[in-house]
Amino acid sequence: MKAAIIGLPFSGKSTLFAATTSHRPDPGEMTQEHLAVVHVPDARLDFLTKLYNPKKVTLATIEFVDIPGFSLADAQGRQQLRKHLPTIRNSDVLVLVVRDFENPSVPAYRNRVDRAGDLSELRDEIIFADLEVVTNRVEKLEKAVHKPSKTHDQDKRELAIMQACQVALEAGKPLSTCVHNEEDARVLASFGFLTEKPAIVVYNVDEDRAGGEPVEAPEHFHSAVALCADLEAQINDLEPADRAAFLEDMNITTPARDVLIQRCFDAMNYISFLTMGPDEVRAWPIQRGIPAVEAAGKIHSDLARGFIRAETVAYDDLVATGDLKGAKAAGKVRQEGKTYIVQDGDILNIKFNV
Ligand SMILES: Nc1nc2c(ncn2[C@@H]2O[C@H](COP(=O)(O)OP(=O)(O)OP(=O)(O)O)[C@@H](O)[C@H]2O)c(=O)[nH]1
Numbered sequence: 001m002k003a004a005i006i007g008l009p010f011s012g013k014s015t016l017f018a019a020t021t022s023h024r025p026d027p028g029e030m031t032q033e034h035l036a037v038v039h040v041p042d043a044r045l046d047f048l049t050k051l052y053n054p055k056k057v058t059l060a061t062i063e064f065v066d067i068p069g070f071s072l073a074d075a076q077g078r079q080q081l082r083k084h085l086p087t088i089r090n091s092d093v094l095v096l097v098v099r100d101f102e103n104p105s106v107p108a109y110r111n112r113v114d115r116a117g118d119l120s121e122l123r124d125e126i127i128f129a130d131l132e133v134v135t136n137r138v139e140k141l142e143k144a145v146h147k148p149s150k151t152h153d154q155d156k157r158e159l160a161i162m163q164a165c166q167v168a169l170e171a172g173k174p175l176s177t178c179v180h181n182e183e184d185a186r187v188l189a190s191f192g193f194l195t196e197k198p199a200i201v202v203y204n205v206d207e208d209r210a211g212g213e214p215v216e217a218p219e220h221f222h223s224a225v226a227l228c229a230d231l232e233a234q235i236n237d238l239e240p241a242d243r244a245a246f247l248e249d250m251n252i253t254t255p256a257r258d259v260l261i262q263r264c265f266d267a268m269n270y271i272s273f274l275t276m277g278p279d280e281v282r283a284w285p286i287q288r289g290i291p292a293v294e295a296a297g298k299i300h301s302d303l304a305r306g307f308i309r310a311e312t313v314a315y316d317d318l319v320a321t322g323d324l325k326g327a328k329a330a331g332k333v334r335q336e337g338k339t340y341i342v343q344d345g346d347i348l349n350i351k352f353n354v
Pocket residue numbers: 007008009010011012013014015016030067068069070101102103106204205206207227228229230231
């Protein structure tokens with residue numbers, strides 16, 4: 001999973017990126033994109049590790065990419081956004097950082113701190129970026145359907161879909177509202193439209209509000225959160241043993257890093273299944289709702305091809321019964337077939353034959 005951190009200039013994107021990934025871009029590289037991979041914390045693996053003392057423990061990962069700020073006040077700034085569109089289109093989830101802190105030494109965008117105004121400006125620009133692509137496509141398809149061609153029927157259907165997209169965007173609605181069936185999803189998929197991606201808003205607040213105030217997700221956003229990126233980055237720089245005391249002092253229950261990772265997971269509708277054994281204990285991120293055979297395919301295509309059954313135990317049942325032997329004795333180990341919908345925390349042992 002790849003998450004793009006985007007926003008207006010000086011909203012604190014690189015600071016949030018540092019708080020999340022422990023990677024601080026050099027001051028001289030502020031106009032470049034930065035990429036870092038973080039491990040998704042999963043306390044369940046600790047228990048499994050104690051049971052098996054495996055050679056390897058593998059956590060799920062998320063890639064974060066820090067996109068330089070773009071001003072929407074002039075053509076040059078908007079050009080700046082265009083430059084980074086391919087990376088943003090290639091991401092799965094968007095993290096919009098909105099400034100909500102006073103800091104006289106850092107000029108605020110348009111010289112005022114206005115989180116609602118900034119967010120709506122940002123949102124409009126994202127919608128506009130998609131609208132440009134959709135409009136181009138509509139124009140091309142309108143010409144194409146007037147000529148005989150092998151793809152005529154397909155072009156006509158795509159045109160209808162794209163026209164509906166155009167209407168939605170012009171009304172300020174994201175393209176996520178335009179996906180009603182598999183064909184819509186397939187037609188839109190190759191464009192990497194920004195407004196089809198789940199998006200999270202991070203309000204970057206002053207230090208005295210670092211404890212996080214409840215914030216409602218604005219319409220069409222998956223969720224919103226308030227945090228102080230600057231403080232979180234400083235805490236993240238501390239030795240792990242010293243962090244807890246600081247977090248408590250600042251009334252922060254969960255560090256920004258963990259909050260952001262969890263939000264991205266939730267926005268993508270991801271869960272994790274687990275595998276365990278003496279070689280490796282591992283968390284596997286999957287989309288909620290996928291069947292066991294597809295989950296097996298994430299491990300290796302052979303496991304999907306030769307799938308026989310998934311020996312399954314829920315993590316909580318394993319903990320309650322002590323270990324796999326205990327779980328078996330208590331009748332908690334189930335034999336599930338190809339279509340079984342994998343649940344968060346399921347520990348799977350795929351039986352297969354190729
Ligand atoms: N007071 C305060 N200052 C912050 C906070 N977050 C970031 N800053 C400061 O704001 C300045 C800009 O932060 P960056 O993280 O570089 O902002 P950015 O959004 O990456 O900026 P661009 O990439 O240039 O658009 C830095 O001097 C930060 O120290 C915050 O939560 N509170």
